[in-house]
Amino acid sequence: MSDIIPVNEPLLEGNELDYVADCVKTGWISSAGKYIDRFESEWAAYCGRKYGIAVANGTVALELAVSVLNIESGKEVLMPAFTIVSCIEAILRNGLKPVLVDCDKRTYCMDIEDLKRKITANSAAIMPVHIYGHPVNMEKLLPIAAEHKLKIIEDAAEAHGAECLVNGKWKICGSFGELSCFSFYANKNISCGEGGIVLTDDPTLAEKLKAGRNLCFGAKERFLHEGRGWNFRMTNMQAALGCAQLEQIDKFITRKREMAAMYNNELATLPLHLPFVEKWAKSTVWMYAITLKDQVPFDAVEFASRLMKKGVQTRPFFRAMHEQPVYRALGLFSNEKHPVSEHIYKRGLYLPSGQAITNEQILRAAKAVAEVLS
Numbered sequence: 001m002s003d004i005i006p007v008n009e010p011l012l013e014g015n016e017l018d019y020v021a022d023c024v025k026t027g028w029i030s031s032a033g034k035y036i037d038r039f040e041s042e043w044a045a046y047c048g049r050k051y052g053i054a055v056a057n058g059t060v061a062l063e064l065a066v067s068v069l070n071i072e073s074g075k076e077v078l079m080p081a082f083t084i085v086s087c088i089e090a091i092l093r094n095g096l097k098p099v100l101v102d103c104d105k106r107t108y109c110m111d112i113e114d115l116k117r118k119i120t121a122n123s124a125a126i127m128p129v130h131i132y133g134h135p136v137n138m139e140k141l142l143p144i145a146a147e148h149k150l151k152i153i154e155d156a157a158e159a160h161g162a163e164c165l166v167n168g169k170w171k172i173c174g175s176f177g178e179l180s181c182f183s184f185y186a187n188k189n190i191s192c193g194e195g196g197i198v199l200t201d202d203p204t205l206a207e208k209l210k211a212g213r214n215l216c217f218g219a220k221e222r223f224l225h226e227g228r229g230w231n232f233r234m235t236n237m238q239a240a241l242g243c244a245q246l247e248q249i250d251k252f253i254t255r256k257r258e259m260a261a262m263y264n265n266e267l268a269t270l271p272l273h274l275p276f277v278e279k280w281a282k283s284t285v286w287m288y289a290i291t292l293k294d295q296v297p298f299d300a301v302e303f304a305s306r307l308m309k310k311g312v313q314t315r316p317f318f319r320a321m322h323e324q325p326v327y328r329a330l331g332l333f334s335n336e337k338h339p340v341s342e343h344i345y346k347r348g349l350y351l352p353s354g355q356a357i358t359n360e361q362i363l364r365a366a367k368a369v370a371e372v373l374s
């Protein structure tokens with residue numbers, strides 16, 4: 001059906017085709033080439049970081065990032081209950097223990113009060129995740145991490161260009177802690193098709209990330225290995241797409257905020273919680289995420305199906321980690337409750353938010369929401 005409004009479609013109208021064609025024409029199609037170097041240094045610079053190590057996707061960026069911190073096996077890493085499984089997999093695959101923190105009612109990001117309650121003598125690190133383009137409260141989180149000597153692995157995969165006020169200064173997401181990770185999947189603020197990166201300011205960590213990404217090939221003798229790694233390399237073609245997308249990031253972020261303003265305007269009087277932006281945050285509103293107020297007699301699944309009948313595609317919210325059969329089967333989180341994460345899963349979805357969406361489509365999607373809720 002051609003008149004379905006897709007929840008996400010990328011816009012590839014800059015230099016994407018030229019740069020990718022250049023890779024093909026010049027034969028630089030694997031993981032060496034000028035676009036890799038350019039993408040790594042430009043993205044690191046955009047985030048105010050010294051080093052960028054590009055990888056195949058955001059999921060492996062997190063796994064690689066956790067691996068280079070040399071955290072003692074079995075130690076705890078604090079992470080939000082409300083996020084994608086990539087976060088927990090990065091912790092589990094490194095032999096560490098995930099400890100879940102519930103999310104804040106308004107921003108859906110890690111609740112700092114709950115974070116404090118979950119810190120133990122075994123805690124080693126925190127993985128803050130900026131959800132749907134809104135930053136975690138880093139002004140509160142940073143001193144807690146410092147006080148308890150916890151490392152920070154920042155997951156900024158949904159927050160390219162978002163900012164957070166810390167001690168009176170605006171700081172960009174991707175600049176916090178030992179290591180920051182991004183995804184450049186097709187629906188992210190900028191995309192490589194598939195892609196990811198780990199950023200750091202620490203030269204030792206940067207070297208470990210480069211080695212780990214590339215099977216820890218020997219420095220002197222290539223096939224003599226002193227460490228264990230992966231093939232997590234990004235191709236020059238992915239980086240070429242990323243370079244072209246990065247040229248347009250300001251325009252993309254402005255457009256996200258413009259779309260959010262349009263939706264806000266259209267949906268203001270409906271029984272919905274609209275995306276909330278704290279005074280200390282500059283959200284990119286990566287996804288226009290809404291939740292049904294309690295007075296609405298149906299849940300998000302029904303809401304989504306009624307919207308789909310009107311040609312509006314949506315995406316459900318994350319199912320919290322403690323509700324996942326796969327982790328329960330591992331004996332994790334058996335009696336845990338994270339009421340906010342559980343609640344928003346049942347009541348929330350996100351509306352079409354891709355770069356290719358038109359104003360006319362936004363108005364049509366908003367009208368469908370109004371009809372379903374009337």
Ligand SMILES: *Cc1c(COP(=O)(O)O)cnc(C)c1O
Nearest residue numbers: 057058059084086157158183185
């Ligand atoms: C998209 C995303 C990832 C994973 O990125 P992929 O490139 O899809 O592997 C990790 N964390 C968060 C919060 C994400 O939204």
